[in-house]
Amino acid sequence: MSNQVLNNTGAEVQIKSPVQQPLQGKRFPISKYIAYLFLTVLCVIWIIPVIFGITTSFRSQAEVVSTGFRLLPVNWILDNYVTILxxxxxxxxxxxxxxxxxxxxxxxxxxxxxxxxxxxxxxxxxxxxxxxxxxxxxxxxxxxxxxxxxxxxxxxxxxxxxxxxxxxxxxxxxxxxxxxxxxxxxxxxxxxxxxxxxxxxxxxxxxxxxxxxxxxxxxxxxxxxxxxxxxxxxxxxxxxxxxxxxxxxxxxxxxxxxxxxxxxxxxxxxxxxxxxxxxxxxxxxxxxxxxxxxxxxxxxxxxx
CATH class of the missing domain: 1.10.3720.10 (MetI-like)
Incomplete structure (x- = not known):
């Protein structure tokens, strides 16, 4: 797309108007997403035992024995910390x-x-x-x-x-x-x-x-x-x-x-x-x- 105008000598000059350039295809950074996925999996593997340890400290002994693996306790108690301190x-x-x-x-x-x-x-x-x-x-x-x-x-x-x-x-x-x-x-x-x-x-x-x-x-x-x-x-x-x-x-x-x-x-x-x-x-x-x-x-x- 261009516009024609006259210059000082009377000749026609074409002035190109700015046109939005077509978006060039970007390379999909698949390696970055694979790295993020790998780090996320590692983070989950490492953090679940920590969360389970924290929540277990707020369980009663009866709940620990009866429920087995459960991420969150049924009843949150502070008796364990009171006993420790x-x-x-x-x-x-x-x-x-x-x-x-x-x-x-x-x-x-x-x-x-x-x-x-x-x-x-x-x-x-x-x-x-x-x-x-x-x-x-x-x-x-x-x-x-x-x-x-x-x-x-x-x-x-x-x-x-x-x-x-x-x-x-x-x-x-x-x-x-x-x-x-x-x-x-x-x-x-x-x-x-x-x-x-x-x-x-x-x-x-x-x-x-x-x-x-x-x-x-x-x-x-x-x-x-x-x-x-x-x-x-x-x-x-x-x-x-x-x-x-x-x-x-x-x-x-x-x-x-x-x-x-x-x-x-x-x-x-x-x-x-x-x-x-x-x-x-x-x-x-x-x-x-x-x-x-x-x-x-x-x-x-x-x-x-």
């Missing part, structure tokens, strides 16, 4: 939660300090055998942790830390996986910043605190979240080093609950205790989700 002698769940919060928080704080300083040494400082030492320790860390159980217990026992919170806080502070992430992130930071600081008279500690530390907050958030959840969910080690009920973290306490509640088939109380145990880490990820999603992308710290 009132039991402060054989199964002090609140005390265990406080112990776990103190252990995981202290462990995470120390981990952040240690891995940031260690990563700075491996990434920004030059000394003989630096890379050889780093990769040797990294290779040793690939051995399964169960190999170190007996030596670790001997060391903890020699320090007199059995049945204390230090048995949970100190081991694993210098995890090579976290140090590797921090080192790689730091290696992506231009060294021109260090040189500029040195020109101004700053030493290594001043460069670490004033220049590097503010730039590596993203990777420290990631390592902090992993360290907190790892310390909170640790099961085998606290079972080995704790025998005092009042000093146990919640994971070791849940094993004890299997003997207290499991023998009498008190499934509601057992599931209620497990739900209470996951609330702190669930809240942590809900409040830190924004920072976690932003921080998990470590491309800024890894050279391509």
């Amino acid at each position: 009132n039991n402060t002698s054989t199964a002090p769940i609140l005390r265990w939660l406080v112990n776990s919060i103190f252990i995981a928080t202290t462990h995470t704080a120390l981990v952040i300090v240690i891995i940031s300083i260690t990563g700075y040494g491996y990434a920004r400082m030059n000394f003989k055998g630096r890379d050889t030492l780093f990769f040797t320790l990294l290779g040793i860390s690939f051995f399964p942790g169960v190999v170190n159980l007996i030596p670790s217990y001997k060391i903890i026992d020699a320090f007199g830390w059995v049945n204390t919170e230090w048995a949970m806080i100190i081991p694993g502070l210098a995890g090579m996986g976290n140090i590797f992430l921090v080192r790689q992130f730091m290696k992506g930071i231009p060294k021109d910043l260090d040189e500029s600081a040195k020109v101004d008279g700053a030493g290594d500690f001043r460069i670490y605190f004033s220049v590097i530390l503010p730039l590596i907050k993203p990777v420290l958030i990631v390592c902090g979240l992993f360290s907190f959840t790892g310390s909170w969910n640790d099961f085998l080690w606290p079972v080995i080093v704790y025998t005092d009920v009042d000093k146990m973290p919640v994971t070791a306490g849940l094993l004890l609950l299997q003997d207290i509640y499991g023998n009498y088939r008190l499934i509601g109380q057992l599931m209620g205790s497990a739900i209470l145990a996951i609330i702190p880490t669930l809240l942590l990820f809900l409040f830190a989700q924004k920072y976690f999603v932003q921080s998990i992308n470590l491309n800024a710290g890894i050279k391509g």
Whole structure:
């Protein structure tokens, strides 16, 4: 479609009017829908046991035994949680939660300090055998942790830390996986910043605190979240080093609950205790989700 007009010389000129172009066929993104379907199926598989555990904690024991698998209870009750919270002698769940919060928080704080300083040494400082030492320790860390159980217990026992919170806080502070992430992130930071600081008279500690530390907050958030959840969910080690009920973290306490509640088939109380145990880490990820999603992308710290 076009319109004819006269120009300054009197000649006719055709002016094409804008015409809606036909829609070009777009390629159907079948792979995207297959991926969404696959992730949805996985989500359903993972979330149904969690929902069933939550709803079971609100069932009476008679309903648990009689109805079998039923996603929602017939009668919602709070008796299981009342029993759990009132039991402060054989199964002090609140005390265990406080112990776990103190252990995981202290462990995470120390981990952040240690891995940031260690990563700075491996990434920004030059000394003989630096890379050889780093990769040797990294290779040793690939051995399964169960190999170190007996030596670790001997060391903890020699320090007199059995049945204390230090048995949970100190081991694993210098995890090579976290140090590797921090080192790689730091290696992506231009060294021109260090040189500029040195020109101004700053030493290594001043460069670490004033220049590097503010730039590596993203990777420290990631390592902090992993360290907190790892310390909170640790099961085998606290079972080995704790025998005092009042000093146990919640994971070791849940094993004890299997003997207290499991023998009498008190499934509601057992599931209620497990739900209470996951609330702190669930809240942590809900409040830190924004920072976690932003921080998990470590491309800024890894050279391509």
